[in-house]
Amino acid sequence: MKGKLYGIGVGPGDPELLTLKAKRILDAADVIAVPVKEKGEKSTALEIIRPVTELEGKEILEVVFRMARDEGERRRCREAAADQLAKLLDQGRNVAMITLGDVAVYSTYMYVNQYVAERGYETELIPGIPSFCSGASAAGLPLMEGNESLVIVPSVRESEALERAIADFDNVVVMKAGGSIGRIGELLDKYECPRECACVLSCVGMEDEYIGPLNPEREYSYFTTVLIKKKGK
Amino acid sequence: MKGKLYGIGVGPGDPELLTLKAKRILDAADVIAVPVKEKGEKSTALEIIRPVTELEGKEILEVVFRMARDEGERRRCREAAADQLAKLLDQGRNVAMITLGDVAVYSTYMYVNQYVAERGYETELIPGIPSFCSGASAAGLPLMEGNESLVIVPSVRESEALERAIADFDNVVVMKAGGSIGRIGELLDKYECPRECACVLSCVGMEDEYIGPLNPEREYSYFTTVLIKKKGK
Numbered sequence: 100m101k102g103k104l105y106g107i108g109v110g111p112g113d114p115e116l117l118t119l120k121a122k123r124i125l126d127a128a129d130v131i132a133v134p135v136k137e138k139g140e141k142s143t144a145l146e147i148i149r150p151v152t153e154l155e156g157k158e159i160l161e162v163v164f165r166m167a168r169d170e171g172e173r174r175r176c177r178e179a180a181a182d183q184l185a186k187l188l189d190q191g192r193n194v195a196m197i198t199l200g201d202v203a204v205y206s207t208y209m210y211v212n213q214y215v216a217e218r219g220y221e222t223e224l225i226p227g228i229p230s231f232c233s234g235a236s237a238a239g240l241p242l243m244e245g246n247e248s249l250v251i252v253p254s255v256r257e258s259e260a261l262e263r264a265i266a267d268f269d270n271v272v273v274m275k276a277g278g279s280i281g282r283i284g285e286l287l288d289k290y291e292c293p294r295e296c297a298c299v300l301s302c303v304g305m306e307d308e309y310i311g312p313l314n315p316e317r318e319y320s321y322f323t324t325v326l327i328k329k330k331g332k
Numbered sequence: 333m334k335g336k337l338y339g340i341g342v343g344p345g346d347p348e349l350l351t352l353k354a355k356r357i358l359d360a361a362d363v364i365a366v367p368v369k370e371k372g373e374k375s376t377a378l379e380i381i382r383p384v385t386e387l388e389g390k391e392i393l394e395v396v397f398r399m400a401r402d403e404g405e406r407r408r409c410r411e412a413a414a415d416q417l418a419k420l421l422d423q424g425r426n427v428a429m430i431t432l433g434d435v436a437v438y439s440t441y442m443y444v445n446q447y448v449a450e451r452g453y454e455t456e457l458i459p460g461i462p463s464f465c466s467g468a469s470a471a472g473l474p475l476m477e478g479n480e481s482l483v484i485v486p487s488v489r490e491s492e493a494l495e496r497a498i499a500d501f502d503n504v505v506v507m508k509a510g511g512s513i514g515r516i517g518e519l520l521d522k523y524e525c526p527r528e529c530a531c532v533l534s535c536v537g538m539e540d541e542y543i544g545p546l547n548p549e550r551e552y553s554y555f556t557t558v559l560i561k562k563k564g565k
Contacts, residue, residue, distance in 0.1 A: 203468035235436035
């Protein structure tokens with residue numbers, strides 16, 4: 100009997116935002132696979148599940164995904180990861196790979212899932228709470244209501260998508276916005292949208308949580324999202 | 333001591349997609365408030381939490397939100413709901429109001445939360461898994477990857493927003509799409525996007541789950557979402 104591979108969204112930071120399903124599968128898995136950029140790197144996803152799951156006696160396996168610029172290099176990393184996981188599945192072990200937030204939202208795991216599934220192994224995806232949902236809850240703001248739409252843009256670098264979103268849609272979420280708070284302010288000015296329409300959601304549910312106005316003087320971590328509500332808050 | 337009001341996203345259908353936090357708060361709450369359109373109506377949100385939470389001995393309170401066309405009528409409903417909840421909070425009881433999916437995604441609860449918070453009561457929002465996340469997981473598809481964006485449109489009736497989304501963005505989620513599968517196919521044709529780029533996600537995790545191509549011959553329920561991936565699946 101071959102093992103099964105689970106891709107698990109562990110949510111955005113608060114261990115209690117794990118789902119009951121994620122906890123059940125993690126508690127029962129033989130191996131917890133943890134994506135890292137470099138061997139030995141601290142994994143936020145692993146820190147999230149540690150207080151609420153049974154990890155004792157389990158193998159914790161680091162799976163390296165280098166943030167290479169070269170698409171070929173990234174693909175080789177993903178294929179190596181799929182090989183590594185397939186070996187464990189061949190031994191009949193069930194493997195749960197954890198990923199921050201939701202597994203369908205900008206997760207490298209999805210490529211691995213595809214490679215492993217194509218080789219005939221059984222796989223299952225378990226959704227998690229995306230950071231923009233927990234951020235909106237923490238700020239007490241709806242992402243969208245009534246007949247409104249929402250656009251999610253991965254970062255300010257996708258500036259064409261961001262400009263179209265601000266120009267044409269009611270609500271905009273900008274992810275990985277930490278280094279670009281000033282630029283977002285400029286774009287709001289350009290489209291005559293008051294800066295008060297934007298709310299920074301940084302490290303929600305983690306230490307150093309900041310929920311507040313665009314403040315270009317402050318430093319923000321990688322885990323920073325900006326929610327823009329053009330009709331106001 | 334006044335009670336506290338919790339707004340809880342219970343996820344899209346599978347009871348195991350409740351978060352650990354939602355379960356803890358529901359288990360401890362004095363009153364479970366259930367939004368309904370009419371008194372005595374069956375609540376999907378209540379059916380979701382029933383198998384995984386401790387409801388015995390708890391008051392289950394129906395809160396009526398009529399789907400009135402008139403904005404004034406809707407506001408009166410929300411204010412009446414806030415009155416109803418405030419009375420319980422004045423008695424020192426903790427109230428958990430449940431809502432399908434995520435509490436920040438098209439949830440009537442957000443209005444009530446605002447009214448109750450404005451009156452000085454303590455409130456807290458607990459995010460839930462949105463239906464588009466569980467649908468993507470069930471279909472094995474990413475919502476977005478790499479530098480892609482995602483637009484979420486509430487229904488095909490918002491046809492201007494939908495057309496802009498299909499014209500300008502990589503990935504589009506159309507919610508409440510059950511009655512408009514044919515219309516979505518026509519829009520894809522208009523923008524020369526192959527119909528195979530669309531995946532219907534209907535009743536995910538419920539009975540009558542359907543995950544598959546746009547099929548205008550079939551009947552779809554209210555819980556139907558369409559995911560359009562313009563770059564293909």
